[in-house]
Amino acid sequence: MLSRDIRRSFIDFYAGRGHAEVASSPLVPRDDPTLLFVNAGMVQFKNYFLGVEQPDSPRAVTSQKCLRVSGKHNDLENVGPSPRHHTFFEMLGNFSFGDYFKEEAIASAWELVTGPWGLRPDHLFATVFEDDDEAEDLWLRISGLPPGRVLRCGEKDNFWAMGETGPCGPCSEIFVDTAPELPEVGFDEGSDSGRYLEIWNLVFMQFERHEDGRSEPLPNPSIDTGAGLERVAAVLQGVDSNYDTDLFGTILTAVAGTAGSEYGRDPEADVSMRVVADHLRAVGFLLADGVLPSNEGRGYVLRRLLRRASRHGMKLGFEEPFLASLLPSLEETFAGHYPELEKAREPSSATVTAEETRFLETVAVGAGKVQQAIEEARAAGGSVLGGEAVFRLYDTFGLPIETVREIAEEEQFGIDEEGFETALAEQRERSRAKSLSGSAMATRPRFGADLAATRFTGYRDLELDARVVDLRTAEGESVVELNGAGLAVFDQTPFYAESGGQVGDVGLLTGNGDEARVLDTFKD
Numbered sequence: 001m002l003s004r005d006i007r008r009s010f011i012d013f014y015a016g017r018g019h020a021e022v023a024s025s026p027l028v029p030r031d032d033p034t035l036l037f038v039n040a041g042m043v044q045f046k047n048y049f050l051g052v053e054q055p056d057s058p059r060a061v062t063s064q065k066c067l068r069v070s071g072k073h074n075d076l077e078n079v080g081p082s083p084r085h086h087t088f089f090e091m092l093g094n095f096s097f098g099d100y101f102k103e104e105a106i107a108s109a110w111e112l113v114t115g116p117w118g119l120r121p122d123h124l125f126a127t128v129f130e131d132d133d134e135a136e137d138l139w140l141r142i143s144g145l146p147p148g149r150v151l152r153c154g155e156k157d158n159f160w161a162m163g164e165t166g167p168c169g170p171c172s173e174i175f176v177d178t179a180p181e182l183p184e185v186g187f188d189e190g191s192d193s194g195r196y197l198e199i200w201n202l203v204f205m206q207f208e209r210h211e212d213g214r215s216e217p218l219p220n221p222s223i224d225t226g227a228g229l230e231r232v233a234a235v236l237q238g239v240d241s242n243y244d245t246d247l248f249g250t251i252l253t254a255v256a257g258t259a260g261s262e263y264g265r266d267p268e269a270d271v272s273m274r275v276v277a278d279h280l281r282a283v284g285f286l287l288a289d290g291v292l293p294s295n296e297g298r299g300y301v302l303r304r305l306l307r308r309a310s311r312h313g314m315k316l317g318f319e320e321p322f323l324a325s326l327l328p329s330l331e332e333t334f335a336g337h338y339p340e341l342e343k344a345r346e347p348s349s350a351t352v353t354a355e356e357t358r359f360l361e362t363v364a365v366g367a368g369k370v371q372q373a374i375e376e377a378r379a380a381g382g383s384v385l386g387g388e389a390v391f392r393l394y395d396t397f398g399l400p401i402e403t404v405r406e407i408a409e410e411e412q413f414g415i416d417e418e419g420f421e422t423a424l425a426e427q428r429e430r431s432r433a434k435s436l437s438g439s440a441m442a443t444r445p446r447f448g449a450d451l452a453a454t455r456f457t458g459y460r461d462l463e464l465d466a467r468v469v470d471l472r473t474a475e476g477e478s479v480v481e482l483n484g485a486g487l488a489v490f491d492q493t494p495f496y497a498e499s500g501g502q503v504g505d506v507g508l509l510t511g512n513g514d515e516a517r518v519l520d521t522f523k524d
């Protein structure tokens, strides 16, 4: 089955059982400050589980775009070496909001995997949470699996939570033996080695976890399931790695073709190709969902992914920006299911090229500076770059810590990561204090009465297209272009200005591919 058929078969199977087909939400969660990115199918339904909002339908099915690069679920470091990990992936899921519970969730999942997906029952295992007698009994009764193939596991594996807070509950996972021709091994050994592969997690949502660690029962026990499309595709297509499925084939062929090489020839180059392919998917979908590269929050994650892909591109021999030329392979892979990629084609391509060009320039200059710092430290008898020195390379030359680390490793030099983190935290604190006191501006110029008052829309909007009507340097001089700290007056704004004892809003200005941070907002 091609991945598009697997996605469709899942959705149709549950739609046929009264589930509303709901489109994937964007990767950026709406109105949820507890998460940087959507990391599971249930995120867009969180309020239904909590009973804060009522769904139109008590059952839903989705194929959800997910990103696991931060917070509780973070797979970034495994991407490249691992055949199974991704930053961006698609999660198939069926959901019950206080409607059916364990029995129907288990029965329907079993029917799908052994029916339309054609997996052999004797190649499957199920796990349940250690004290979940009910789930164990249901599995034994419904599936007919022998007791040795329904296993109890602890909290680490069989209790699922969205994040540090939010809905959570015990879960039950379906595993496939990917090498049934070999003699059976113990479940722990098989799952640790990746031979017994988890393809589907059924979460029995029962609790809400609060910031103070308390858990309270949800208004209604519910179901949230997640099956990684990439893994299911690997199993159903009979390949050993998710990267050998059709979800990656077109992209990897494009990466290898552009590099004038082949995927599967050189294990080291393969790692880099997987990183590029994985990150291209993440970058393409983030841009299509409106995230822009920046030095903070979501934009910073995007920037890091883009730069990491670019660095691995350098290892493959690319000397010029190349990522944008791969975007069509992404569009082709997802044609028909995620139209946002096509809609964002031009701006995405322009942003990727601009960002990559800037990064290549940064690295070209920065690499020399790292070498210099290493030579100096070596001359002084050291074998580790100090935290302050690493921070200077990062802060002054814009070099990502990963790049510094990599160059240092090539020189068999260590870096003081903890010292770097401390210096970074200190700088964040300094810039926060500075923005709060408004002292980023040397003076606050006064504006003439001929400027119309700025229209304030902040009770309604958090984002707005606006026009700059006056622009000043930090010294108050009128300019038409600004590099560095300054002051801008807008015709309209959603930013709340310092007033009545409240500090001014902070945020971002973007336009013409440029970006500026708003450190403070005030009224004249």
Ligand code: GLY
Pocket (backbone or CB within 6 Å): 039, 040, 041, 042, 160, 201, 203, 224, 225, 226
């Ligand atoms: N929410 C289910 C999972 O992510 O596995």
